[in-house]
Amino acid sequence: MTLDYLEHFALSGHPFSKDIGDTELWMPPSKQSLVEDLTDAMHARASVLLTGEPGVGKTCVLRALRHALAPANFRLVYCQNTTVGRRDFYRHLCLALGLPKAATAGDLFLTVSTHVEQLATERVSPVFLVDEAHLLHQDTLDHLHILLNYQWDSKPLLSLVLIGLSELDDRLRLRRNRSLYSRIHHRFAFGALAPDDTGDYVRTRLARVGATKDIFSVDALALLHEAAGSSLRDTDRIAGAALRLAARRKKKLVERDVLTRILQAESEDRS
Ligand SMILES: Nc1ncnc2c1ncn2[C@@H]1O[C@H](COP(=O)(O)OP(=O)(O)OP(=O)(O)O)[C@@H](O)[C@H]1O
Ligand SMILES: [Mg+2]
Numbered sequence: 001m002t003l004d005y006l007e008h009f010a011l012s013g014h015p016f017s018k019d020i021g022d023t024e025l026w027m028p029p030s031k032q033s034l035v036e037d038l039t040d041a042m043h044a045r046a047s048v049l050l051t052g053e054p055g056v057g058k059t060c061v062l063r064a065l066r067h068a069l070a071p072a073n074f075r076l077v078y079c080q081n082t083t084v085g086r087r088d089f090y091r092h093l094c095l096a097l098g099l100p101k102a103a104t105a106g107d108l109f110l111t112v113s114t115h116v117e118q119l120a121t122e123r124v125s126p127v128f129l130v131d132e133a134h135l136l137h138q139d140t141l142d143h144l145h146i147l148l149n150y151q152w153d154s155k156p157l158l159s160l161v162l163i164g165l166s167e168l169d170d171r172l173r174l175r176r177n178r179s180l181y182s183r184i185h186h187r188f189a190f191g192a193l194a195p196d197d198t199g200d201y202v203r204t205r206l207a208r209v210g211a212t213k214d215i216f217s218v219d220a221l222a223l224l225h226e227a228a229g230s231s232l233r234d235t236d237r238i239a240g241a242a243l244r245l246a247a248r249r250k251k252k253l254v255e256r257d258v259l260t261r262i263l264q265a266e267s268e269d270r271s
Contacts, residue, residue, distance in 0.1 A: 005247035011209040015243070022067040025060055026204045034188060035064045037158035038161070041186050042069055045125055047148060049172065050163045052190025055233030058163050061105035062129055065161075075119060075126045081084060082135045089140045093128065109147070116157050117150060126158040134164035134171065141171075147179040160184075190230070198225035200241055201232060215243070219256040228261050238262055 006013070027035070041048050042065070051056050077096040084092070088109035094101055099115055102108045119126050120133070128147075136144075150157040167191065172181040173234055193201075196233065201222045206215055211231070221240065228234035241262045246254045 008247035013209045016240040046185040047160040055231035056190040059140045080131045086140045109194045120157045129161045133162040134168040193230040195225040223259040
């Protein structure tokens with residue numbers, strides 16, 4: 001039954017699934033230039049803050065960045081489990097770098113920083129990507145800037161990329177976090193998507209699974225944008241549900257009425 005809508009619209013796979021390759025991501029000029037800015041920052045071993053609301057595509061941009069950095073020159077470490085304390089944070093870092101575990105937070109820190117210096121001699125730039133960084137424990141935040149100090153704070157040996165919800169920026173601006181904040185060279189915030197962006201996104205994802213013509217009417221896309229705003233995750237959910245309903249109604253074009261029905265059902269579920 002689930003697969004019926006794929007057959008109905010002659011699609012080769014689920015268009016709005018999160019399972020999408022790094023090279024198949026939707027990359028409008030605004031995202032492309034963001035990835036270029038991030039890539040330049042990584043080449044300069046600078047640190048970066050990337051903030052935006054849930055579902056706007058922050059983690060997907062990191063995946064595009066991963067694709068843009070040559071594995072021979074960069075060692076990327078992705079940390080997502082940020083709700084742990086400082087010792088476990090460094091333990092995770094050690095594990096991700098393939099380093100031996102140490103018992104104390106101090107020893108773990110030393111292991112990581114020695115490894116970073118070793119990588120520098122091999123001309124490899126480490127990039128620590130901390131996703132969901134708004135959840136970091138304060139004791140980890142207090143310490144993070146020390147990881148950026150090498151050779152008497154004279155050498156940038158690694159890039160720290162902090163990614164999180166918009167409140168992360170507010171949190172880092174607090175006086176207590178100023179040592180870290182002042183070492184973040186670039187701060188990027190995801191702006192709002194325009195209605196045309198939503199249309200472009202939907203068409204791109206549908207084309208990826210074989211759609212050769214428009215499946216959503218212009219009106220339906222406008223309503224979709226109104227409902228989902230800048231959250232591509234919400235766009236995925238609503239657009240997927242609209243495709244399934246249109247297929248059940250044996251329609252080849254998803255029009256405004258289908259979207260209205262889906263949104264109505266969602267608001268009934270919420271109340
Ligand atoms: N550039 C893109 N190309 C294709 N799909 C995308 C892109 N950006 C986002 N998406 C879709 O939107 C979903 C949410 O994106 P993502 O996980 O990157 O959001 P996020 O900003 O990291 O959200 P959160 O703050 O909740 O972690 C993805 O699973 C994917 O389906
Ligand atoms: Mg994310």
